[in-house]
Amino acid sequence: MKNRYVIWGLGILTIVVIALALWSMSSRAYSAENLLEASYQKGFYNLVDDVNTLNILLSKSLVTSSDSQRIMILTSIWHEAENARSSLASLPLGSRDMTNLQKFFAQMGDFSHSLAKKVSLGEQISDKEWNIIEQFKKNTQNLNRSLRELQDNVVKGRIRWERGSFAPGLGGRVQQVMADRFAAIDQRLKEEAPTITYDGPFSDHVEEITPKAITGSPIDEQEAIEKGRKFIDNPANVRYDVSVYGRTRGMVNAYSLKFAKPGAEGAEIVMDVSRQGGHVIWFLNTRDIGEQKIDIETAVDKAHKFLESRGYRNMEPTGSLREDNTVTVTFAYKQGDVLVYPDFVKVEVALDDGQVVGFDAMGYLTHHTTRKIPSTGISERQVRDGLNKRLEVRRIRKVIIPDPAMKERFCYEVDANLDDERYLIYINAQNGREEQVLKVVETDSGTMTM
């Protein structure tokens, strides 16, 4: 009979253990869900706050008549718009199209930043630009109102982000309400928000760029294969089987080619060739690379010769980055005595035998054209005299640099040291303004600028 108690005892123990396990799982899930809800709510409250602040700042920017005050306000708008982007990104809306809201804040911030820069240089804000600010203000007011309505419901506990499957009494009926409301706000903004062009990276003209150097008449698949065959670096004369495996549409229309070794399964080389003109946009050789046998200098030289033989003339190496047993060398086009940074090509060389195993000309093909370079407004002497006296200058040369708005700036590049640290300083060659300062970081693998 004693044994019977043992059975009962074990049976009850088992049930207790299972019950405990279930209880701890569900209470864990419940608290995790609440934690998540809290973090979403925080993001939401922040967003409502950010939009409210933006609304006030935009009004103030229209009212003030002092330039210094205006710069402060415009800069604050930029910061606050960036905050709004962060808050928005923390909300669980990722599986929906919420790109219009993000873009709205991004452009508002970016535009204000460009205006602040303008005012700080003593320029006037035009009527057209004021109209855009007015439009932003109107959109922000509407947005503010919609968000406040939503907040009202949230405060009263009617809406939650999370499904609340473990929450007592809420069940599934409130799920996804918030996300739906946001999707509606996002759609409305798409219809209301203006298309704007200005000096900044998020301007609409930047997002619709077409490559300048992809020219020529359209070619067919066979011609693309021929162009590709001739372009690759093939010292061992491998007779690859080349075929077109895909097509690319969009900013560039291209054929995607693959090169397989005879009898081998997968592709060893992949390449994109533009339909228009048959330019090789990039290629990559995926072969295994052995131990290093050649030095970096030889590799740079090989890359240079490769470019020349493929029709890229007047290219100058501007930097290299070593990774495993390859080195990637960046070249920029040189027009006369001016180095044109936007027209760059990257060439990857294997350090075991010096073969070119990678090539990317997208930068060059996007920007390259023969430029009308204006004469300089200031001399090298004047640049030198205007520099910070503590700098030790190593070299000054003429360059063209890209700016974030895809416009180009003609500058003097001053390569200089401050104590042990190296900097590149860009002085506008026409008006002497300092456009940019880059810090050069030299590592074992190569040189980087930040």
Add this chain to the structure above:
Amino acid sequence: MDRFVIKIRLVTALVLILILTAGIVLSRQDRATEARAEAGNYAVSVRSGDYVLLARLVSGEATGEPYIGQVAVAAVVLNRVKSSKFPNTVPEVIYQPGAFESVSNGQIWARNPSRTNYKAARDALNGWDPTYGSLFFWNPYKRVSPWIWTRRIITQIGDHVFGK
């Protein structure tokens, strides 16, 4: 008496199974934290944070894809960082709730990125973009939200379609 012994054995077996299951679950959790710690050390000593995170996403989203398909996934993340339509930093883009399946289902933490994943992340960071500015990618053979098909398709690499 025999029946009684069988009953005892049954109950003991049940308890044992319970303990075993608990043990397996716990040890799996341990292993996961170990892997994370390992990756953490790697991150601090050798790689910058964004780079490791990007490689992790590549491993979570594009393992089994051809090499350019892996570069392409990393390139989409970087295109989002550059775009006005998405947040401004690599972690914000990757951890945007619901943006990437491998973050939602934990695949991003399931294993350490391979050498190839790292190389793909690096090639993308160096500026190579086989997707020509794509902001989205999806697997056309799986269930996806219908609005994704309103995107302009730019190219297909391996099992992923890339679009804007």
